[in-house]
Amino acid sequence: xxxxxxxxxxxxxxxxxxxxxxxxxxxxxxxxxxxxxxxxxxxxxxxxxxxxxxxxxxxxxxxxxxxxxxxxxxxxxxxxxxxxxxxxxxxxxxxxxxxxxxxxxxxxxxxxx
Amino acid sequence: xxxxxxxxxxxxxxxxxxxxxxxxxxxxxxxxxxxxxxxxxxxxxxxxxxxxxxxxxxxxxxxxxxxxxxxxxxxxxxxxxxxxxxxxxxxxxxxxxxxxxxxxxxxxxxxxx
Numbered sequence: 001x002x003x004x005x006x007x008x009x010x011x012x013x014x015x016x017x018x019x020x021x022x023x024x025x026x027x028x029x030x031x032x033x034x035x036x037x038x039x040x041x042x043x044x045x046x047x048x049x050x051x052x053x054x055x056x057x058x059x060x061x062x063x064x065x066x067x068x069x070x071x072x073x074x075x076x077x078x079x080x081x082x083x084x085x086x087x088x089x090x091x092x093x094x095x096x097x098x099x100x101x102x103x104x105x106x107x108x109x110x111x112x113x
Numbered sequence: 114x115x116x117x118x119x120x121x122x123x124x125x126x127x128x129x130x131x132x133x134x135x136x137x138x139x140x141x142x143x144x145x146x147x148x149x150x151x152x153x154x155x156x157x158x159x160x161x162x163x164x165x166x167x168x169x170x171x172x173x174x175x176x177x178x179x180x181x182x183x184x185x186x187x188x189x190x191x192x193x194x195x196x197x198x199x200x201x202x203x204x205x206x207x208x209x210x211x212x213x214x215x216x217x218x219x220x221x222x223x224x225x226x
Contacts, residue, residue, distance in 0.1 A: 034214060043205050043217030044156065046114070087155070100146060101207075101215060103156040 003027075004088045009108040012078045020073040020107055022088030027068050030092050034101065035062065035073045037084040044087065044103075047073065083111045115140050115208050119218030126196055126225050133192045134221045136206035141186035146207040147179070150220070156205065162189045196225045 005023040012018040024033065035047040048055055048062045050071075055062040061074040075082055087106040116139040126132050136145065147159040159179055160168040168181040182190045193200050203220040210216070 036215070043207075043220050044215075045217065046214040049214055085155075100158055100161060101156075102158065103148075105155050 003090050003102070004104050006086075006088050006104065006107045008105065009110065011110045011112060012075075013112050014080060015077050018075040018078045018082070018109065018111075020075075020086050020088075020109065021070065022073070023070050024088070024090050025069040027090055028092070031090045032092070033062065033064060033068075033071050034087075034089040034091055035060070036087045036089065036101075036103075037082075038087070038106070039081075039084045047086070078109075078111045080111050080113060083109055085109070114214075115142060115210060115216045117206060117208065117216055117218040119206055119221055121221055122219065123222040124224070126223065128197050128225055130196055131192055131194045132196065132223060133190050134204055134206075136189045136191070136218055138187045138208055142208040142210070143186070144209055145183065145189045146209070146215075147181065147189075147191045148205045148207060148217075150203040150205065152202070159191070159204075193223065196223075198225045201225045 032049050032051050034049040036044040037047050038044045048057055048060050050062045063072045085106040085108050087103050089101050091101055118137040120135045145162045148156040149159055150156045158171050159174045160170045162168045162181045162183040164183045164186050178194055180192045201224050203222050205217050205220040207215050207217045
């Protein structure tokens with residue numbers, strides 16, 4: 001049970017912003033929201049993670065709803081290299097077995113030139 | 114973040130045989146994880162490998178089929194035993210770091226014929 005809900009697929013045009021939604025309505029107070037992406041023929045790579053506040057890094061921004069039941073991964077300018085499956089994952093950082101990531105089906109992002 | 118070297122990158126094996134996959138990390142890590150990704154599917158956690166203790170297996174995975182070794186803090190192996198075509202998958206190891214999150218190896222693509 002991945003405990004998150006994402007659209008199966010989304011499309012974007014190159015150099016346009018992309019907003020990838022994720023629903024995690026049963027999230028607990030100690031669960032972090034992680035985003036990973038998997039490019040074709042590669043292992044997943046870390047994109048961003050957050051707990052309550054919005055987060056920015058060089059790859060993306062993460063906007064977390066005030067009630068934490070949903071979040072949005074924002075790619076500010078999509079490139080062809082951003083075409084991948086994007087996974088939104090809940091995980092507790094409280095240690096032990098809670099460190100494990102449970103992957104759902106993710107969102108397949110297609111970027112059109 | 115940690116750098117993971119996973120070997121072999123791919124292999125074709127006969128049914129009934131076993132394959133051992135190696136995962137080497139460039140830094141000491143407490144927890145290592147082994148995942149399976151069946152064709153066209155998302156990642157499924159097989160087990161968590163802790164140094165100095167038995168691996169913890171997820172539901173549906175057993176030690177006799179997927180024995181794991183963790184001799185030190187930088188190395189682990191996963192063996193796929195008595196293989197059948199249903200074992201054809203990509204197998205990935207992963208480590209977790211409090212700062213950088215999870216890092217994945219590039220995977221071992223296994224085909225059983």
